[in-house]
Structure formats: structure tokens, C-alpha cells
Amino acid sequence: MAEGDRRQFFRRVRTTLAGAAAAVAAPAGFTLDTTKVQGAVAREYGARSRYETLKRWITPARFLGSTASWTPLGELNGIITPSSLHYERHHGGVPDIDPASHQFLIHGLVERPLVFSLAQLQRFPITQRICFLECSGNSYTEWRTPSAPSVQRSHGLTSCSEWSGVRLKTLLAEAGVMTEASWVVAEGADGAAMTRSIPLAKCLDDVLVAYAQNGEALRPEQGYPLRLIVPGFEGSINVKWLRRLKIVDQPYYSREETSKYTDLLPDGRAREFTFTMEAKSVITAPSAGMRLSGAGFHEVRGLAWSGRGAITRVEVSADGGEHWQDATLHGPVLPICHTRFTCPWEWDGTPTALLSRCTDETGYVQPTREQLRSVRGDKSFYHYNGIQSWRIGADGTVTNG
Amino acid sequence: MGDARRSSRHDRKRARRRAIVRHWPITLILLTAAVVNTVNADGEHQLFYGLGKAAPADLIARWDIAIGPRGDELPTGHGTAVEGAVLYALQCAYCHGTNGHEGPDPVLVGGRGSLATSSPVLTIGSYWPYATTLFDYINRAMPFVGPGSLKANDVYALSAYLLHANGIVAEDEVMDRDSLPKVQMPNRSGFIPDARPDTGAQQP
Numbered sequence: 001m002a003e004g005d006r007r008q009f010f011r012r013v014r015t016t017l018a019g020a021a022a023a024v025a026a027p028a029g030f031t032l033d034t035t036k037v038q039g040a041v042a043r044e045y046g047a048r049s050r051y052e053t054l055k056r057w058i059t060p061a062r063f064l065g066s067t068a069s070w071t072p073l074g075e076l077n078g079i080i081t082p083s084s085l086h087y088e089r090h091h092g093g094v095p096d097i098d099p100a101s102h103q104f105l106i107h108g109l110v111e112r113p114l115v116f117s118l119a120q121l122q123r124f125p126i127t128q129r130i131c132f133l134e135c136s137g138n139s140y141t142e143w144r145t146p147s148a149p150s151v152q153r154s155h156g157l158t159s160c161s162e163w164s165g166v167r168l169k170t171l172l173a174e175a176g177v178m179t180e181a182s183w184v185v186a187e188g189a190d191g192a193a194m195t196r197s198i199p200l201a202k203c204l205d206d207v208l209v210a211y212a213q214n215g216e217a218l219r220p221e222q223g224y225p226l227r228l229i230v231p232g233f234e235g236s237i238n239v240k241w242l243r244r245l246k247i248v249d250q251p252y253y254s255r256e257e258t259s260k261y262t263d264l265l266p267d268g269r270a271r272e273f274t275f276t277m278e279a280k281s282v283i284t285a286p287s288a289g290m291r292l293s294g295a296g297f298h299e300v301r302g303l304a305w306s307g308r309g310a311i312t313r314v315e316v317s318a319d320g321g322e323h324w325q326d327a328t329l330h331g332p333v334l335p336i337c338h339t340r341f342t343c344p345w346e347w348d349g350t351p352t353a354l355l356s357r358c359t360d361e362t363g364y365v366q367p368t369r370e371q372l373r374s375v376r377g378d379k380s381f382y383h384y385n386g387i388q389s390w391r392i393g394a395d396g397t398v399t400n401g
Numbered sequence: 402m403g404d405a406r407r408s409s410r411h412d413r414k415r416a417r418r419r420a421i422v423r424h425w426p427i428t429l430i431l432l433t434a435a436v437v438n439t440v441n442a443d444g445e446h447q448l449f450y451g452l453g454k455a456a457p458a459d460l461i462a463r464w465d466i467a468i469g470p471r472g473d474e475l476p477t478g479h480g481t482a483v484e485g486a487v488l489y490a491l492q493c494a495y496c497h498g499t500n501g502h503e504g505p506d507p508v509l510v511g512g513r514g515s516l517a518t519s520s521p522v523l524t525i526g527s528y529w530p531y532a533t534t535l536f537d538y539i540n541r542a543m544p545f546v547g548p549g550s551l552k553a554n555d556v557y558a559l560s561a562y563l564l565h566a567n568g569i570v571a572e573d574e575v576m577d578r579d580s581l582p583k584v585q586m587p588n589r590s591g592f593i594p595d596a597r598p599d600t601g602a603q604q605p
Contacts (some may be wrong), residue, residue, distance in 0.1 A: 062505060063545055092548060105456055105464060113456035120452045174450060185467045191548045193541040195467055244464050252469045253531045255538040259507075259523065262592065268517030270528070272592040367600035375599045379521055383597075 056085060057152050065093030065191065068135065070156030073284045073303065079338040080130070081159035083214050088221045089135050089157065091256070092191025095241055099217075099225040102189070104209075108247035111176030118211065118225050124166040127208065129231065131336045132305045134158035134277045136234035136261055136382040142369065143384055146400045151287035154388065154400065155280075158305065160338035161222075163229045165210035168203050172247070181247045185254075186228055189243040196237045197251035198230060202275075206231050209242065232307030232336045233275040234383070236261060266377035279306035279366050280385035281314055281341070281358035292396035295349035300327070303338050306360035310335040313359040316343040320353040320389070321368075327356070335361070347392070353401075354390045468537035472582030475536060478553030479577040482570065485562025488555055492544045501566050506545075510566045513587060526567025530592055532584035535560045557581070 054076075056069035069088040071081055081087075088094075099118045107113035138157035141148045148154030177200070184203045188194040198207070208229040211218060218224040223240030230237050236256055251257065251273065263271040281304035286292055300318070304311045310333055315324040327343040341356070357366045369386035391399045468474050489501075497503075501510030502524070512522030521527075525535060540556045542548050551559070561576040564584060574580070 066545070092542060092545075103460070105460060106453075107456055107461050107465070113461060114453035115456040115460060116453045120454075123452055124450060170450075171453075174453060185469075187464075187467060191542070191545075193466070193548070195537070195541065246465070246467060248469060250469060250471075252467050252537075253534050254467065255534055255542075258529055258531070258534055258592075259525075259538075264516060264521055264523070266517070268521070269591050269593050270516075271595050274595040274597065276595075276597070278597060364598050371600040379519075 054085065056087065057150075057156065066091050068137075068157060070152050071159045072152045073156055073158075073282070074151045074287050074290065076284070077340075079160050079303075079332070079334075079340055080214060081161060081338075083161065083216070083219050083222070086159040086161060086213075086219070086222060087133075087135065087157045089137075089235060090190070090192075090221070091194050094221045095190045096220070097189060097225060097241060102225050102243070104226055104242060105244045106171060106175045106247070107244075108185075109178040109181040109249065110172075110247050111178065112174075114171075114175050116171075121166055121171075121209065121226070122211065124170055126164055127167050128162055128164040128212075129206075129208065129229075130160065130162045130334055131229065131231045132158055132160040132338045133229075133235045133238055134280075134305070134307075136236065136274070136277065139280075139384040139386070139388075140381050142386060142388070143373070143380055144378055146369070146389065148288065148400055150289040151282060151284050151388075154288070155282045157235070158303075158338070160305070161213045162215065163208055163210040164212035164215075165208045165226075165229070168207040168209050168228070168245075169205070171209060172203060175247075177247055180249050183248050183251050185244075185246040185248055185252050186237075186239040186242060187244040187246075188223075188239045188241040190241045194236070194239055194241075194256065195252070195254040196239055196256055197248075197254065197273075198228075198233075198237060199275075200247070202230065202233070230275075232277060234261065234277055237275065261382055263376060263382055264379050266379070274383055277305075277307035278383070278385045279308065279311070279358050279360040279364050280304070281311075281356045281366055282388045283316070283354050283356050283390055286354065286392070286398045287390050288398050288400040290398045292347060292392065292398065294396065295347050298345050298347055300343040300345045300354060300356075302327075302341050302356050304329075304341055304356070304358035305336070305338050306358070306362075306364070307336055308364060309361040310337075311339040311358050312361050314339075314341040315357050316341075316345075317355040317357075318345050318347075318352060321355050321387075324357070349394065351394050352392050354392060355387050357387050466537070466541055468533045468540075470531045470533055470582065472533050472578055475533070475578035475581060476553040477578065478557050479575050480554050480556070480558025480561050481575055482558075482561045482565035482572045484554075485558035485560070485565075488551075488559050489562050492551070492555075493559070496545065501563065509563055513568070516588070516591065524567065525563055526569060526587060528588050528591070530586055530589050532560065532564060532569075532581050532586055535563060536581060 054072050058069045059067045061067035071085050071087045104116045135157035139154055182200050184198045186196055210227050210229045226242045227240040228238050283302040285301045300316050304314045314327040316327045317324045327341040330340040333339050359365045372386050391401045465474050496506040497509050502508045508524050512524040512527035515522045536556055539559050557576045564570040565572055
């Protein structure tokens with residue numbers, strides 16, 4: 001072999017080896033022509049690109065089994081939240097449940113107390129729906145002073161998924177609900193044995209006993225292997241790791257519907273069983289923590305949702321609420337579901353504030369923070385759905401306020 | 402006319418469903434778990450599937466831990482604040498403070514009369530409407546590091562202790578399945594129904 005050929009041969013070997021290595025991981029600072037090498041092989045369970053680092057933000061807590069993680073709404077698109085980024089709120093950690101031994105009990109005021117395995121539940125006719133979940137504590141920071149540093153930390157306790165499972169009314173018919181029944185107590189198999197009372201009428205309407213999220217089995221942190229989906233109702237009532245429903249004749253006033261998830265009013269009384277999450281919208285981009293690269297065209301993008309039905313209108317103001325213009329709603333526009341809106345905006349480079357407000361199919365208009373505080377005072381914590389304002393600085397910085 | 406015909410057909414189907422429900426064992430034998438066609442109260446097609454098993458009584462007994470305001474599900478057992486004080490120091494004070502109001506975790510004691518002030522303190526004594534909730538929650542979820550580990554007597558004693566610390570029951574008052582549901586909580590009438598929509602932000 002001539003010296004030139006040998007050199008060429010070894011160069012080829014080196015290139016091939018480098019390419020093989022790069023299919024797994026290219027060295028930092030080394031750009032590879034991906035059209036000149038074979039890529040990675042197929043994998044049995046997918047993962048995102050190694051360049052993607054978007055993650056939930058976890059509320060610091062002494063016991064991390066009782067905390068929340070917030071969806072990074074500012075960087076997501078579409079109406080379906082990736083399961084891995086769906087917000088979480090746990091009260092006793094995420095249990096590790098073997099689906100083969102999981103039992104689901106329906107008892108109380110029924111003709112036939114029944115226990116189901118997961119396999120038996122999956123034999124019932126399947127149904128599915130896309131709907132949002134929202135923790136009733138979402139945006140709690142905004143009651144007193146708009147202060148969350150990002151849309152993730154102000155509004156990230158809402159996410160939207162497709163849920164599949166059995167209609168609860170089908171299972172209740174199977175058990176035979178007695179005429180004196182009026183409420184259902186739902187209980188989870190977690191360390192908090194999370195318990196909530198739900199009106200029977202809602203259970204006979206649109207509640208799902210779900211075992212799938214976005215097409216695959218529920219994530220452990222979303223209730224694997226079984227959870228309730230109670231469309232439009234506050235998040236905590238969508239009991240995860242569902243193991244039991246007791247049919248009863250009155251609400252049971254669990255800790256999670258008395259001590260927590262109630263709304264203290266200025267006169268010292270408190271509202272109980274404030275189930276429905278009212279219409280709410282937020283501009284996800286540009287939003288606090290982001291920075292505009294310069295004056296000129298920017299598309300204002302956001303999400304709107306309502307626990308009472310479909311979003312019919314979203315308006316955007318680019319001058320702090322003086323003037324409003326209709327945003328474009330991007331289909332599908334589904335009831336009780338995140339809805340995408342956009343609005344073109346020509347920024348002149350001067351300080352201003354961006355706001356959005358939505359209207360749902362009942363005619364309800366998202367209130368201002370002042371309207372909410374004038375009725376409910378400033379000691380409330382849950383069920384905040386006020387209009388959010390993002391302040392744009394002359395340098396393009398976006399802040400809350 | 403058409404409506405009358407349809408409604409009588411619905412009535413017949415409804416009657417059939419009622420009969421199926423009432424004579425459940427016979428139905429099961431006759432149909433050997435075959436799917437049954439019925440019409441539900443909304444006039445919707447409703448199937449009956451015969452899936453699931455009759456729930457064993459011991460499973461129901463073991464899991465029936467949610468305590469309603471009547472206290473129907475309360476177990477036998479009893480305890481007083483004196484007994485509860487020791488347990489509280491061992492099991493609860495680490496998170497809720499020596500006297501139930503030092504934290505770091507939720508304040509359990511005090512706050513009476515604070516709800517309408519600018520600094521409301523929401524505790525068992527100032528806020529909780531039912532004493533049964535106390536047994537229910539301690540029994541199912543506390544202590545945080547060992548949920549469900551307390552015996553019925555312990556839970557009654559801790560309930561008694563926290564009620565006494567809030568000035569609601571006497572130190573020697575025995576809490577059990579009869580007495581606990583009868584405890585009158587100070588904020589029993591402090592809750593009102595959901596009044597939303599309440600902001601007047603409604604389109605005509």
C-alpha cells in the first residue's frame with residue numbers, strides 16, 4: 001500500500017469511528033454533518049432530544065412528598081401538555097402500585113358493592129376526552145401582589161391531556177345506586193389516602209375513571225393505574241391512585257374540603273365546595289422572565305380555558321388594558337380544554353403591558369384582579385383567575401405586574 | 402303523539418331495568434353475565450355488563466375509613482386529652498410545634514376570632530367545621546412519615562388533645578365514636594355555599 005493510500009485509509013477509519021461515536025453523542029463544540037453518517041438506532045421507548053432541557057419547577061418544601069411541580073407553559077405549544085411535563089400536586093408522595101394487584105371498590109348506598117381489577121375495568125366500553133386540570137391553588141401568588149417571576153410559576157398548575165377510561169355512570173349503574181344517595185366519597189391509595197366528596201349528579205354526568213393519558217397508561221405521578229377525571233372541577237378532586245368510591249347521602253367534609261381548598265372571605269365566613277374552575281387566560285409568550293430581542297413584529301401567544309365549557313373569545317391588550325383587540329383562537333376549541341390563542345403585535349420599543357382576557361360559552365368574562373379582590377378580599381388563596389399583566393421594559397425585558 | 406309513543410316505550414324499558422335491578426340474582430342466573438340492554442333515566446341506551454366481583458365484606462370493613470359528620474364509620478376505642486398529650490409530643494410536635502402553633506407545618510391550635518381580621522389564623526379550633534374530620538385525617542394521613550400507623554385509641558386521644566388545646570373539650574373528656582361527632586366546633590356555621598360567578602364580569 002502506498003503511503004498516500006495508507007493515510008487515506010486511516011483517515012477513513014477515523015472518520016467512520018468518529019461518525020459511529022457521534023451517532024450516540026457528538027463531542028462538545030464539534031459539529032457533525034449528519035447526512036454523512038448513520039444516525040442512532042431505533043429505541044423501544046422514546047425520549048426527547050438531548051438538547052431539550054425544559055422541566056417542571058418544584059415548589060420547595062420540607063417534605064417533597066407533599067409539594068407541587070409546575071408546567072413550563074411559556075415554552076410549550078399546542079393544547080396537549082406532554083405527560084412528562086404535566087403539573088403535579090401530591091399530598092403523600094407518589095405510590096408505587098402494581099396494577100395486577102390494584103383493586104377498585106364501589107360500596108355504600110348501592111345495591112351491589114363491587115370490586116374491580118384493572119383488567120375488568122378495561123373490558124368496559126372505553127371513552128376518551130381531552131380536558132384541562134387546574135389546581136385551585138394555581139396563581140395563588142397573584143392575590144396579594146402579582147409577584148411570580150414567570151408564567152410557569154404563576155400559572156403552571158394547569159395542564160391538558162387526553163384521558164381514556166370508563167364513564168363513572170356506567171360503573172355506578174353496574175353497582176345500582178340507591179335513591180337516597182346524593183354524594184360520592186373518592187379515595188386514593190397514596191400516603192395521604194387523599195379523599196374528596198363529589199356531588200352524585202356530577203358523577204352521573206361526565207366523570208371518567210381513567211387509566212390512560214395521552215394514549216398510554218397513566219404516569220405514576222398522575223395516578224397510575226387509575227384516577228378520576230372530573231371535568232372542569234378543581235384539580236384535587238380528580239383523585240389519583242383511585243381505590244375506592246363510597247356512595248353516601250351527604251358530603252363528608254374531609255380535611256381537603258374544609259381546612260384546605262375553601263375560600264376565606266373578608267367577613268370571616270368561607271366558601272365551601274367551590275368546585276368549578278372559572279374561565280382564565282394567560283399570555284404564555286412573551287411572559288415574565290423572557291426578553292424581546294427588539295422592536296417590531298412579535299406574536300403574542302397564550303392559553304385560555306374554562307371549567308364551564310368552551311372558550312368563545314380572547315382579547316389582548318398591548319397598552320396596559322386601555323384598548324383590546326380580538327385574538328385568533330386556534331382549533332380545536334374544545335369545552336373544558338386548553339385553547340390556544342395568538343395575536344399579532346408590533347412593538348414600538350417603548351414600555352407597555354400585555355394583558356389577555358377570555359370569555360366562555362356561558363358569557364362569563366375573566367375578571368380583573370381588582371374585581372376579584374373587591375368581592376373576595378385579599379385573604380383568599382384558591383380559585384384565582386384574574387387577568388394577568390406582563391410589563392414590557394424599554395430594554396425588552398418582561399416582568400410581572 | 403309520537404312523543405307519547407316514545408315515552409311509553411321508555412317507560413317499559415325503565416320498568417324492565419328496575420326489574421333487572423330488583424331481581425339481580427335471578428337476572429344473573431338467567432343471563433349468565435350476558436350484556437343486558439336497558440334505557441337509563443335520560444333515555445340513553447344503557448348496558449349492563451356483569452363485570453366486577455361482589456365486594457368481600459372484609460375488604461369493605463378494612464377500607465371503610467372515611468368518617469362522615471355523623472361518625473357512622475368511627476371505630477370502637479377511646480381516648481382523652483391527657484393520653485393524647487404524650488402522643489402529641491412524640492408523634493406531632495416535631496412538625497406542628499410544642500403547643501400546636503409554632504410550626505413549621507400547619508398551625509393546629511389558636512386563631513379563634515381571627516378569621517375576619519387582616520391576619521386570619523386557620524386552625525382546627527378557629528376554622529374546622531366538624532370534629533370527625535380530625536379523626537378521619539389523623540387516622541388516614543398522619544404522622545406524615547408513617548401514615549395510617551396509629552391505633553384507634555391513639556387517634557381518639559390525639560383528637561381529644563387537639564380539641565382540648567383549642568379550648569373545645571375538657572382535659573378528661575373521653576372521645577369515642579359516640580362523643581366525637583357530638584362535639585360542637587366553634588366555626589360550624591362559618592361555611593357558605595359557592596356563590597360564583599361573583600365578579601359581575603358577565604356579558605349581556
